[in-house]
Amino acid sequence: MSDIFIYPEYEVVRDRDACIGCRVCERQCANEVHRYDEVLGRMVADSTKCVNCHRCVCLCPTHALKIKKSEDCYRDNANWDYQTVNEVYRQANSGGVLLSSMGNPKPFPIYWDKILINASQVTNPPIDPLREPMETTVYLGKHNNEIERDGNGRIKNNLAPQLKLKVPVMFSAMSYGSISYNAHESLARAASELGTFYNTGEGGLHKDFYRYGANTIVQVASGRFGVYKDYLDAGAAIEIKMGQGAKPGIGGHLPGKKISASVSETRMTPQGIDAISPAPHHDIYSIEDLRQLIYSLKEATGYKKPVIVKIAAVHNCAAIASGIARSGADIIAIDGFRGGTGAAPTRIRDNVGIPIELALASIDGRLRHEGIRNNVSLIVGGSIRSAADVVKAIALGADACYIATAAVLAMGCHLCRTCNQGKCNWGIATQQPDLVKRLNPDIASKRLVNLVSAWNHEIQEIMGGMGINSIEALRGNRLMLRGVGLNETELKILGIRHAGESL
Amino acid sequence: MKRIYVNEQWCLGCHLCEYECAFANSNLKEMYHLKGKSIFPKIHVEDAADGIHYAVNCRHCQEAICVKSCIAGALSRDENGMVVIDQNKCVGCYTCVLVCPFGAVMPAEGGKVAQKCELCTKNACGTPNCVAHCPNNAIVFEDRG
Numbered sequence: 001m002s003d004i005f006i007y008p009e010y011e012v013v014r015d016r017d018a019c020i021g022c023r024v025c026e027r028q029c030a031n032e033v034h035r036y037d038e039v040l041g042r043m044v045a046d047s048t049k050c051v052n053c054h055r056c057v058c059l060c061p062t063h064a065l066k067i068k069k070s071e072d073c074y075r076d077n078a079n080w081d082y083q084t085v086n087e088v089y090r091q092a093n094s095g096g097v098l099l100s101s102m103g104n105p106k107p108f109p110i111y112w113d114k115i116l117i118n119a120s121q122v123t124n125p126p127i128d129p130l131r132e133p134m135e136t137t138v139y140l141g142k143h144n145n146e147i148e149r150d151g152n153g154r155i156k157n158n159l160a161p162q163l164k165l166k167v168p169v170m171f172s173a174m175s176y177g178s179i180s181y182n183a184h185e186s187l188a189r190a191a192s193e194l195g196t197f198y199n200t201g202e203g204g205l206h207k208d209f210y211r212y213g214a215n216t217i218v219q220v221a222s223g224r225f226g227v228y229k230d231y232l233d234a235g236a237a238i239e240i241k242m243g244q245g246a247k248p249g250i251g252g253h254l255p256g257k258k259i260s261a262s263v264s265e266t267r268m269t270p271q272g273i274d275a276i277s278p279a280p281h282h283d284i285y286s287i288e289d290l291r292q293l294i295y296s297l298k299e300a301t302g303y304k305k306p307v308i309v310k311i312a313a314v315h316n317c318a319a320i321a322s323g324i325a326r327s328g329a330d331i332i333a334i335d336g337f338r339g340g341t342g343a344a345p346t347r348i349r350d351n352v353g354i355p356i357e358l359a360l361a362s363i364d365g366r367l368r369h370e371g372i373r374n375n376v377s378l379i380v381g382g383s384i385r386s387a388a389d390v391v392k393a394i395a396l397g398a399d400a401c402y403i404a405t406a407a408v409l410a411m412g413c414h415l416c417r418t419c420n421q422g423k424c425n426w427g428i429a430t431q432q433p434d435l436v437k438r439l440n441p442d443i444a445s446k447r448l449v450n451l452v453s454a455w456n457h458e459i460q461e462i463m464g465g466m467g468i469n470s471i472e473a474l475r476g477n478r479l480m481l482r483g484v485g486l487n488e489t490e491l492k493i494l495g496i497r498h499a500g501e502s503l
Numbered sequence: 504m505k506r507i508y509v510n511e512q513w514c515l516g517c518h519l520c521e522y523e524c525a526f527a528n529s530n531l532k533e534m535y536h537l538k539g540k541s542i543f544p545k546i547h548v549e550d551a552a553d554g555i556h557y558a559v560n561c562r563h564c565q566e567a568i569c570v571k572s573c574i575a576g577a578l579s580r581d582e583n584g585m586v587v588i589d590q591n592k593c594v595g596c597y598t599c600v601l602v603c604p605f606g607a608v609m610p611a612e613g614g615k616v617a618q619k620c621e622l623c624t625k626n627a628c629g630t631p632n633c634v635a636h637c638p639n640n641a642i643v644f645e646d647r648g
Contacts, residue, residue, distance in 0.1 A: 018535040022522045028515070059638055061522055062535040434554040440513045440639045 003093040006086050007072040010052040012045035018064035019043055025056035025065060030423040030435055053416040055425035087346075098346035101419035101429070103246060103338040103383055103405060106350050110338075111357035111490070112389045116499055118480045120467035127469050129460035135470040136456055138165045138400050140237075140377040141306045141330045160330055161306045163237050165400055166195030167456045168390060168471055171448075172335075172381045172402030173219050173241065173310070175203025177254045177263045177275065178342035178419070179408075182439040183428045186411060188212035189441060190448035199402075200226075202241060202252065202277060204266040210234045217308065220297065222251055223277035225267040229300065237305050237331070238297050240290070242281065243312035245339030245382035248353045252277035253343065258422050260431045287323035294328045306330035313337060313359030313382060314352075318366040325367055325375040333402060334359050336382025340405045342429055343420035356382040357396065361494045364397025364476060387458030396494065397476040410451040411444040479503070504584040505646045507546075507622065507631055509558045513641035516556030518548050520633035520642060524560075527623055527632035543612040545620040546633050558633070558642055560620040561586060561607040569599035569608050569619075577617075585624070590616045 012033060021043055026034040031051055037044045050067065057065045074085055087098060120126040127134065141162035148156040171187045178201065185208075191198040192215045199217040204226015209216070218235030220227050232238055243249065254263075254275040264271035284290050294307050309324045310333035311317060317334065324332050336356025341349065360380050367373040380393050381402030390401050409415070412426040419429035427439030459471075468474050482499040483491050491498055525542035526534050546560035563586045570578045570586060577592035578599055588608075593616040599608045600617055611618035622644075623631045634644045 017538070020522070020535060020537045020539075022518065024517050024519055024522075027517050059517065059519065061519060061526075061636070062533075064535070434515075437513060437554075438515055438639060440641075443640055 004089045006089055007070060008047040008050060009070055009083075009086075010050055010067050011047040011070050012050055012056070013066050013068050014043060014045060015062075015064040016042065018062040020062055020064075022061060024059050024061065028055050028059050028425060030425050030430075030432070051416040051418040051421070052414070053418070053425045054414040099343050099420045100346040100349050100417060101343055102340045102415055102417045104350050104353075105417070108337075108355065110383075111355055111486075111494065112385070112392055114483055114485050114490075115357070115392050115494070115496065116482050116484060117388070117391060117395070117462060117466065118482070119465040124467045126467050127464040129457075129464040132464075133469065134460040134464060135472070136167055136459060138168045138471055139163065140165065140379070140399055142376060143374040145374050161304055163197065163306055163331075164195075165197065167452055168394060168400040168459070169384075169452050169455060170196050170217070170379070170400060170402050171198035171407050172333075172339075172404040173199040173201035173217075173239065174342075174404055174408075175201030175219075175225075175254075176206055176266055177201075177203040177258055177431070179429055180424075180427055180431060180436040180439060181206065181208075181262065182436055182441050182444070183408070183411060184209060185441040186439065186444035186448060187407065188216065189445035190452070191215040193445070193449050194452050196452070197236060199239060200235070203254075203263070204268065205231055205234055206262065206266045219310075220293075221277055222279070222281045223275065225269060225275060225277070228268075232297060232301050232305075235305065237308055238301065239308040239310055239333065240281075240293060240297070240329075241310045242284070242290075243310070243314070243335065244341060245312045245335030245337050245353055245356070246341035247344040247348045248312035248314050248337075249279060250344065250348050251279040255420075255422070258431045263431060287327050290324065290329075291327040298328070308333050308379070310335060312339075313354050313356050315354060317354070317359050318362040321363040321376075322366055322370055322372070325370075325372045329376060331377045331379060331399075332363070333379040333381065334363060335402075336380070338383030339381055340383075340408075341419075356380050357392075358490075358493050360393060360398055361396050361478075361496075365495055368397075368476075387455040387462065390455060391459055391462045391474070392481060394471060394474050395477050395480045396496075397478075399475060406451065407448060410447045411439060412447075504563065505622075505644055506563055507560055507620070507634060508643050508645055508647065510641050510643065511555070511557050513639045514548070514556040514558055515639055515641065516548055516550050516554075517638065519636060519638060520544075520546050520558050521548060523632045523636040524620075527626050527628045530626075541612075543609075543618065545607075545609070545618055547606065547609075558637075559605055559607060560633070562605055568602045568604070572598045572602045574598060578619075585622060586619065587621055588617060588619055590618070593617055 031049045033050045034045050052067050139162040142160035176184050187198040197217050202219050202221030213234040216235045217237045217239050219239045221241040256272045256274045269275045308331040309329040313336045337353030377399040379400050380398045384401045384403050424430040427436050478495050481496045484499045521544040524544040524546045548558045567586050575592050575594045577589045581587050595615050608619045634642045
C-alpha cells in the first residue's frame with residue numbers, strides 16, 4: 001500500500017538571482033532538503049522534507065532563501081480544515097498515534113493578552129529604575145507566618161531552606177537526552193551568570209555539570225532516571241515532577257536512538273533502548289504518599305534543600321495544590337497547557353490541561369483562603385513569553401516564573417516542532433554529534449543571559465511605572481491588573497476587575 | 504600578534520568562511536555578485552570522515568618556510584609579524600605553494616601569482632571577514648602569544 005501524498009505545508013522559496021550556489025543550505029540541512037542539481041546546474045529544494053526550522057534561511061549568506069506557507073488547498077470546509085484532513089491521511093497511512101513537539105499551538109485564548117497592567121499618575125509617583133533601586137531578588141521556599149523569639153528576645157532563625165534568585169525567572173526542566181549536551185551546558189552557564197537556576201529535567205545530571213550544582217534544580221520524575229545520592233546532593237533544590245503541562249497524565253518516552261553512551265550513563269539506562277517514564281509515580285497514589293517521597297528526599301539531603309513539586313495545570317489543580325502545600329513541599333511549580341515538550345501525543349498536547357493564568361489565579365486564591373499560602377512558593381511555567389507575562393504572573397500570585405520555550409528560542413530554536421525526530425538543525429533537541437556541535441555554548445549562554453537580563457530591565461521598568469520598587473510588593477497585587485474582553489466568570493477566576501472599573 | 508585560530512570542536516564545515524573570504528577580497532559590492540563566478544578563497548575548510556571539519560588559512564609561522572623559499576622576494580614579514588605577499592614581485596614559481604605545510608598559500612585567480620591570507624588588512628574589511636561571519640564562533644582572531 002502506498003501512502004496518500006500530502007503536499008508540504010511549507011515551501012522553500014529560493015531567489016535564483018541571489019543564490020550563489022555556495023551550498024551552505026545543503027550542508028546545514030539534516031533533512032536533506034537542498035541539493036545541487038547537475039542537470040539544471042543550480043540549487044534545488046525538496047519541500048516535502050522541509051520542517052521549516054529556518055536554519056538555511058538564517059545561514060544563507062545572500063539571504064536568497066525564505067520559507068512560505070504552501071498555497072495548496074482542499075475545498076474550503078469550516079469543519080474539516082486542511083490540517084485536520086491531512087492528519088487523518090497521516091494516520092491512515094501509518095496507523096500510528098500522532099506525535100508533536102513544543103507547546104499547544106491551537107488558537108485557545110491567551111489570557112496574558114487580555115490582561116492590562118496599571119501605572120501611576122499624579123497621586124502616586126512612578127519610580128525611575130535607572131535612578132532608584134529596584135529589587136527583583138526573590139526567595140523561594142516556605143515562609144514563616146510569625147517571627148519566633150528565644151528567651152533573650154532574639155529572633156530564632158527557623159527559616160526553611162530557600163532558593164535565592166536575582167531575577168524572578170528560571171529555566172524549566174529539559175532533560176539531557178531530550179536536549180543536547182551543549183544546550184544543557186548553555187543553560188547551566190547562563191543560570192550561574194544570572195544568579196538563577198536551571199533544571200535537569202528527568203534525565204539525570206551529566207558528570208561535567210556537577211560544578212554548576214549551586215544553580216541547578218535536580219528533578220526526580222516517575223522514571224527516577226539518574227537519581228542517586230550524589231545527584232540529589234549536587235542540586236540546590238529537588239523537584240518532584242508529577243506532571244507536565246504539555247502532556248498531563250502522560251509519562252515520557254525517549255526513543256532509543258537518542259540514548260547515546262553519554263545519555264545512557266547519565267540516565268543510568270541501557271544505551272539504545274527506549275527510556276520510558278511511567279505516567280504515574282508508582283509509589284504515589286495520594287498526598288500522603290507524596291509526603292513520604294518529599295520527606296525521603298529531605299532526609300537524604302539533610303533538610304538543607306527546598307523540595308519543589310511540579311504539577312500540570314488541570315481542572316482540579318487548586319485542590320491538588322492545597323494538598324501539596326500541606327504535604328511538606330516548599331515550592332509548587334505549575335505548568336500550563338501551552339508548555340513545551342520534546343515529544344507528546346498530538347491529541348494530548350492540544351486538548352488536555354488548562355491555561356496557566358487561570359490555574360495560577362485559582363491556586364493562589366485557594367491557598368490564601370485556606371491560610372496556607374506561606375507554606376509554599378509558587379512557580380509558574382507553560383508559556384511565559386515576555387517580561388510582561390512575568391509581571392502579570394507575579395501580580396496574579398506567582399513568586400517566580402519558569403521559561404523553557406523562550407530559552408530554546410534564545411538559543412536558536414525556530415519552533416519547527418519536530419524535536420521528536422531528533423534531527424534538530426540548531427543542535428538543541430538532538431544527540432547527533434554533528435548537529436550538537438552547531439550549538440556553541442559560548443554563544444548560546446550569552447544569548448540566554450541577554451534575554452533574561454533584557455526581561456529583568458523590562459520588569460523593572462514596568463514595576464517602576466506602577467510605583468512599585470520591589471517584586472515582593474508586586475506579588476499577588478491583582479489590583480494592578482485589569483481584564484479586557486473577559487466575561488464575568490473569567491474575571492472572577494482571575495480575581496481581577498475589568499478595564500475601566502476603578503477601586 | 505593576533506592570528507586567526509580555528510576551534511575544530513566548533514567548526515561545522517559549512518564553508519561559509521570560504522565565500523566570505525572570496526567576497527572580502529573580490530572588490531564586489533554585494534555578495535550575490537559572486538553568482539556564476541569561481542571563487543579563490545584564501546581559507547579552505549578541510550572535511551574528513553566522522554564529521555571532522557577544519558578551516559585552514561595562513562598561520563603566519565614564526566619560521567615561515569614560504570618566506571625562506573621565495574626566489575623573488577615577494578613573500579616577507581611585515582613589522583607586526585604578519586607574512587605578506589607582494590604580488591607585483593611574485594613570479595608564479597609556486598615554490599611557496601609546494602613548501603607550505605598547511606596548504607595555506609595557493610595560486611591566485613588567473614594562475615599567474617600566489618595568494619595567501621593577509622588578515623583582511625589589504626581589503627575594505629580591515630579585520631578578518633571569515634572571523635566576523637563564522638556562525639559558530641569556530642574561527643577566532645586572538646593573540647595567543
